[in-house]
Amino acid sequence: MKLFDVYPINDITIVRAKDCYVWDENGIQYLDMYGGHAVISIGHTHSHWVKRIEEQLNQIAFYSNSIKIPLQQELADKLGKISGKNNFQLFLCNSGAEANENALKLASFHTGRKKIIAFSKSFHGRTSLAVAATDNPAIIAPVNGTDNVAFLPYNDEEALKEYFQKYGRDIAAVIVEAIQGVGGIAIANESFLQIIRQLCNENGALFIADEVQCGYGRTGKFFCLDHANVDADIYTMAKGMGNGFPVGGILIAPHIQPKHGMLGTTFGGNHLACAAALAVLEIIEQDSLLEKAKGHGQYLMNELKNFDGLKNIRGKGLMIGFDVSGELKELRKYLLQTHHVFTGEAKPNVMRLLPSLSINRKQLDEFLDIMKKAIEELNPHPLKGRFETVL
Numbered sequence: 001m002k003l004f005d006v007y008p009i010n011d012i013t014i015v016r017a018k019d020c021y022v023w024d025e026n027g028i029q030y031l032d033m034y035g036g037h038a039v040i041s042i043g044h045t046h047s048h049w050v051k052r053i054e055e056q057l058n059q060i061a062f063y064s065n066s067i068k069i070p071l072q073q074e075l076a077d078k079l080g081k082i083s084g085k086n087n088f089q090l091f092l093c094n095s096g097a098e099a100n101e102n103a104l105k106l107a108s109f110h111t112g113r114k115k116i117i118a119f120s121k122s123f124h125g126r127t128s129l130a131v132a133a134t135d136n137p138a139i140i141a142p143v144n145g146t147d148n149v150a151f152l153p154y155n156d157e158e159a160l161k162e163y164f165q166k167y168g169r170d171i172a173a174v175i176v177e178a179i180q181g182v183g184g185i186a187i188a189n190e191s192f193l194q195i196i197r198q199l200c201n202e203n204g205a206l207f208i209a210d211e212v213q214c215g216y217g218r219t220g221k222f223f224c225l226d227h228a229n230v231d232a233d234i235y236t237m238a239k240g241m242g243n244g245f246p247v248g249g250i251l252i253a254p255h256i257q258p259k260h261g262m263l264g265t266t267f268g269g270n271h272l273a274c275a276a277a278l279a280v281l282e283i284i285e286q287d288s289l290l291e292k293a294k295g296h297g298q299y300l301m302n303e304l305k306n307f308d309g310l311k312n313i314r315g316k317g318l319m320i321g322f323d324v325s326g327e328l329k330e331l332r333k334y335l336l337q338t339h340h341v342f343t344g345e346a347k348p349n350v351m352r353l354l355p356s357l358s359i360n361r362k363q364l365d366e367f368l369d370i371m372k373k374a375i376e377e378l379n380p381h382p383l384k385g386r387f388e389t390v391l
């Protein structure tokens with residue numbers, strides 16, 4: 001049987017991983033500055049994470065949500081403490097799309113309304129409502145198209161105010177990434193996020209923060225929205241939550257009431273997923289990974305600003321992006337194939353760095369040295385100040 005060919009893949013087979021490195025079948029070591037798409041939060045195969053999962057596997061891996069699973073409460077308590085959202089409620093699921101799907105559905109249940117506001121260049125996943133709120137027509141199947149989602153320009157406060165003025169009483173939720181990942185590391189202005197909060201309050205709509213990529217400590221605060229000093233009504237989480245074990249969830253504000261049967265999933269919150277997620281939070285806390293993400297991210301951005309051919313270095317913590325000039329359009333591929341470094345991209349000319357929050361200074365310097373070399377090799381005679389995008 002053939003695999004359904006939906007992923008453009010690199011001709012590399014990774015067989016082993018530790019911390020910020022992975023190795024292919026020929027023993028070649030790669031520096032992982034991408035964390036498998038922002039998933040690796042505490043480092044590949046972290047010993048505490050492996051031990052926790054192993055021990056749980058030997059006790060019980062799964063039973064359905066029809067019985068008590070104390071690990072879920074343990075996870076909720078720890079999450080409440082580390083995120084500072086102790087009074088919120090936790091619903092567990094399995095992926096980022098599922099988290100957003102549940103958040104949007106919950107907002108509609110709660111408000112009794114249908115309209116969703118999403119933003120230009122947003123990415124919220126590939127399930128029906130999540131993809132309908134994603135600004136990429138190429139991945140929206142005809143059956144997923146709906147008039148219930150309105151796309152407004154990201155960071156445009158006036159457009160948002162105008163839309164609320166017209167349709168405020170129909171709006172169930174605003175869904176926003178405080179830093180857009182797939183959209184190219186675009187950062188929401190704090191005032192924009194604050195206005196979303198204010199307009200949602202005034203109109204009885206819910207504020208959904210999609211923290212699937214920018215959350216879970218990646219930007220130096222537990223949620224990226226925390227930088228703007230406002231609370232969402234629902235936070236969605238996945239990627240870094242399990243360090244590679246598939247687990248997602250939503251944090252739900254105390255004013256939103258649950259009802260039996262309102263949301264549900266077979267696998268969500270299973271014993272093994274909770275053990276993996278607890279291990280992640282224990283290491284985030286024990287190793288102060290939020291502070292490290294902040295400091296290391298700042299260091300990396302400052303250093304990258306000195307490089308020829310890179311422009312608009314931006315980000316927070318260890319969620320970093322920059323535009324590459326036309327001469328360096330092969331940089332990402334070159335880094336991987338010649339210097340064995342994984343990085344990410346966003347079309348058309350953005351490189352994304354999303355390494356494990358556990359990355360250390362030595363590994364950052366290793367990356368910077370390689371970058372310097374790769375840029376010189378690709379573009380040995382840079383013209384000072386020249387910059388052409390590959391648009």
Ligand SMILES: Cc1ncc(COP(=O)(O)O)c(C=O)c1O
Nearest residue numbers: 095096097123124125181212213
């Ligand atoms: C911001 C954001 N939301 C949702 C998703 C979807 O997550 P998943 O692929 O786990 O369904 C992603 C994945 O890249 C994402 O970046």
